[in-house]
Amino acid sequence: LAKTTQPISMDSYEGQEVNITCSHNNIATNDYITWYQQFPSQGPRFIIQGYKTKVTNEVASLFIPADRKSSTLSLPRVSLSDTAVYYCLVGGLILTGGGNKLTFGTGTQLKVEL
Template sequence: LAKTTQPISMDSYEGQEVNITCSHNNIATNDYITWYQQFPSQGPRFIIQGYKTKVTNEVASLFIPADRKSSTLSLPRVSLSDTAVYYCLVGGENTGFQKLVFGTGTRLLVSP
């Protein structure tokens, strides 16, 4: 299973763009990259998923370079409510959606 490495914590201010990078050097050919958000005392919630290049939805963008050994979650114009822990996971049907491993994640603190 591909292991992921993320910064332990990040600080930002309201209205700024936040970029959280995840390293996954051993990503397999069929693996997807998925990001989750977790608030205290809640289960993680799916944010975005991608395989290559760029994916954008209503809350975030995901940038994946050609070698796929890293990915960057971009949160535009963060607000206080974006304070949470963000997890990067890699996996797929062939390599183990059923064994998705959450690392320690990145704790994002957004201040006024």
């Protein structure tokens, strides 16, 4: 089970780029890296997923170095509405149950100010 470590909190200002790094030193070969965003009183929401190198979608980019022991979620030009908790999950396909492999850490509280 790959344990993840993230900063507890980060502060930023509107219009800036925010990078949140997650450490996962014992990631397994078949593990993917997935990031979720959670607003107060809502369930987590999928942001992006990757295996290696760089992945980009309409809201974020995910950078994964060659050793895959860490990953960085990049949010371009954040706004106040990006204030939320961001979770990094590491896990691979589980064929025989074991759903608890999809384990959330404490996440990173991002606060965006004017």
